[in-house]
Amino acid sequence: MLELRSITAGYTRNAPVVRDVSLTVAPGESVGLLGPSGCGKSTLARVAALLHRPDSGTLLLDGEPVRHWRHRAPRDRRTAFGVVFQQARLSADPRLPLTDLIAEPLRATGRGREVPDRIAQLAPVVGLTPDLLTRRPHEVSDGQLQRACLARALVLRPRLLVCDEMTAMLDASTAAALVAAVEDYRAATGAALLAVGHDRTLLERWCDRTVHWESLS
Numbered sequence: 001m002l003e004l005r006s007i008t009a010g011y012t013r014n015a016p017v018v019r020d021v022s023l024t025v026a027p028g029e030s031v032g033l034l035g036p037s038g039c040g041k042s043t044l045a046r047v048a049a050l051l052h053r054p055d056s057g058t059l060l061l062d063g064e065p066v067r068h069w070r071h072r073a074p075r076d077r078r079t080a081f082g083v084v085f086q087q088a089r090l091s092a093d094p095r096l097p098l099t100d101l102i103a104e105p106l107r108a109t110g111r112g113r114e115v116p117d118r119i120a121q122l123a124p125v126v127g128l129t130p131d132l133l134t135r136r137p138h139e140v141s142d143g144q145l146q147r148a149c150l151a152r153a154l155v156l157r158p159r160l161l162v163c164d165e166m167t168a169m170l171d172a173s174t175a176a177a178l179v180a181a182v183e184d185y186r187a188a189t190g191a192a193l194l195a196v197g198h199d200r201t202l203l204e205r206w207c208d209r210t211v212h213w214e215s216l217s
């Protein structure tokens, strides 16, 4: 469903951090992307999730080339992806109670009426109790906030999840709970997964196949 062909991307012209990288994620497949810190994994993950426009190369989604990234991408393409980042605090609006944080994508796509039902479905899936849902990010732990960020990523029922070091800041039991929540969602929906990280043991246990950064270009 997702094919990255010869992607070159970066933040300044003439100094790309991703050079000529190719990677495919088949429908329903889970792919682990392993590599050392700073090699460009997150940048590639952002390109894959349509959050960062590459300098060159082609991204095919369901065989169709993607021509627009970020807010210019058509809504049905943007909402095909659910993304979870490493640092929940950087990706969570500090003013919003967790329930509104999770509901953000529904409201942004004019589906606010679905909020109560989706919150009721997702809170137990990610292990958030009702008392936590009314708290703001500064009133919960990193692990609890990451649970909310995972629920937010799932709320529109994406066909592809991109988890960028989702568990890197978490203790082992929270990490295992979040991986289990992702796998339950994938088993129920057939969604695909691109999981980025540097923990070989975790990625090899979690994913159908794990590819090393150096083998991609």
Ligand SMILES: Nc1ncnc2c1ncn2[C@@H]1O[C@H](COP(=O)(O)OP(=O)(O)OP(=O)(O)O)[C@@H](O)[C@H]1O
Binding pocket: 011, 017, 035, 036, 037, 038, 039, 040, 041, 042, 043, 044, 165, 198
């Ligand atoms: N917004 C940005 N502006 C400029 N340079 C950036 C930006 N984000 C990342 N970089 C640089 O791009 C390179 C690749 O970063 P990236 O975050 O993609 O690597 P990574 O493999 O995900 O690293 P880590 O495992 O440490 O998260 C690094 O040298 C980093 O300093």
